[in-house]
Amino acid sequence: MLDKNKQLLYEKQAEIAGAIAHPLRIAIIDFLKDGDQCVCDIADYIGSERSNVSRHLAVMVNAGILEYHKEGLKVIYSLKCKCITDFFTCAVKVVKQQVKENEKLLRAI
Amino acid sequence: MLDKNKQLLYEKQAEIAGAIAHPLRIAIIDFLKDGDQCVCDIADYIGSERSNVSRHLAVMVNAGILEYHKEGLKVIYSLKCKCITDFFTCAVKVVKQQVKENEKLLRAI
């Protein structure tokens, strides 16, 4: 059975996974991988409203995967833990595996 | 700007992250790490209804991170891609970092 401590860790980990679990947030993480960016540049890049981007950023800061600092009017966001990109490496593997299976299926038709 | 293909990949990756983003599902993944299991044993382990567990399993199969095979009445689930545990390694790092920061904060009071 699950003990309380493990459960607590699972909740925290679920929050972190949840903070990644959105196409726009993944786009943001992928963008920040190549360097820190302010909200307006992120918004331009992913093509969404600043208020919306601001909220998505807040979700990720809250989960502990992003950090930020202010520069004048701008707020610059950056990845707090580069290891987060390991997830993407795995996710790509999973997607490739699925594509392979779909190809097999297609050939069987 | 984001191109269509990247956007498609981001959506798929978000689905995978979403399939991890629940305490019970993380508990299940952690449980399956040590060996394949049937629904009823998973349900007993995490302490939730079988119907609920069945749905959580379906989410993960759908996202491509679990697979299953039938053995008589039982359905045995297993991790499809061990690399999924890399995410947990990173998540633990993130959590530890947060704890450290909280300790700093505490000492400042």
Added chain:
DNA sequence: TAACTATGTGATAATATACTCATATAGTAT
């Protein structure tokens, strides 16, 4: 000070997720 720019937040509506209970399905055993 006034106008401006970047960011964040409250309120709302739309949508998605999660859990529960009852029921369906499929395989097993008597």
Added chain:
DNA sequence: ATACTATATGAGTATATTATCACATAGTTA
């Protein structure tokens, strides 16, 4: 065939997430 066990699913409710708009805040510049 009947009763049983494991699993999955439909329906309903409760809750959470997301996007949008309007507005608030904070720093900048004229």
